[in-house]
Amino acid sequence: MTVNNIDRDAIAHGKITEKPLRDRPKHPTWVLKLSMAVTGLLFAAFVVFHMVGNLKVFLPAYEDGSRPINVYGKWLREMFYPLLPHEAMLWIFRIVLLAAIILHIYGAFVLTGRSRKSRGKFRRTNLIGGMNSFTSKTMLVTGIVLLAFIIFHILDLTLGVAPAAPTAFEHGHIYANMIASFSRWPVAIFYILAMVVLFLHLSHGIYLAVSDLGITGKRTRAVMLALSYLVPAVVMIGNISIPLSIALGLIH
Incomplete structure (x- = not known):
């Protein structure tokens, strides 16, 4: 903010200034939010x-003994082959997701820093309360937990790196790897808790995205806000059912 009606005497005595209250940021806030x-x-x-792909673990084996989720994993690796090299499309997905998560993390920390700097010693009070306020105040914490979960998940079921992954891990054997991993109760419990955290983070994230993308129509906004709870809830229940079923011995 700058002074429009300049009082030269006030400026001379240091009572007001023509300088902006803060430097122009390298990346505008609206760009980071978008x-x-x-x-x-x-x-x-x-x-x-x-989640939809992982739920194939519940499907019975084919007549030749192969597991649907293993066939699905093979399909992912061979997508658009031979038009593209083997696993090329899978790596494109991975690179896009990696770039997206870097942008997301960068934006989260920068916006949090700007918010705290702008408020100074003052803190938000008289919030409406309830689930929305709780998820809003814990977005950074839940985001960090999810980042730790993503790293563990990749080490466990993608790369097979011990001790995150079980000793029986074999590349390409998705079904057997899931059984071996989730048969360990500490790992199963960690996955279940991570899905609860995902629900909290994703529900408020979609809620914020609706506002930041300029969706203001009353009916459209109501539908989107309903989906902001419905979609994360379906994902949470679907993903929890997998480690829980394996840990309880319902799938083996």
Whole structure:
């Protein structure tokens, strides 16, 4: 903010200044919010797609003994082959998601820093309360927990790196790897808790994205806000059912 009606005497005595209250940021806040909204919705679409694929663990084996989830994993690796090299499309997805998560994390920390700097010693009070306020205040914490979960998940079921992954891990054997991993109760419990955290983070993230993308129509906004709870709830229940069923011995 600058002074429009300049009082030269006041400036001379140091009572007011023509300088902005703060330097112009390198990346405008609206750009960071927009990037977080877009990348957040990208993650939401990915977790839904990922959950649907993982639920194939419940399907019975084919007549030849192969497991549907293993066939699905093979399909992912061979997508658009031979038009594209083997696993090329899978790596494109991974690179896009990696770039998106870097942008999302960067935006989260920068916006949090700006918010705290702008408030100074003052803190938000008289919030409306309830689930929305709780998820709003814990977005950074739940985001950090999810980042730790993503790293563990990759080490466990993608790369097979011990001690995150079980000693019986074999690349390409998705069904057997899931059984071996989730048969460990501490790992199963960690996955279940992570899905609860995902619900909290994703529900408020979609809520914020609706606002940041300028969706203001009353009916459209109402539908989107309903989906902001419905979609994360479906993802949470679907993903929890997998480690819980394996840990209880319902799938073996």
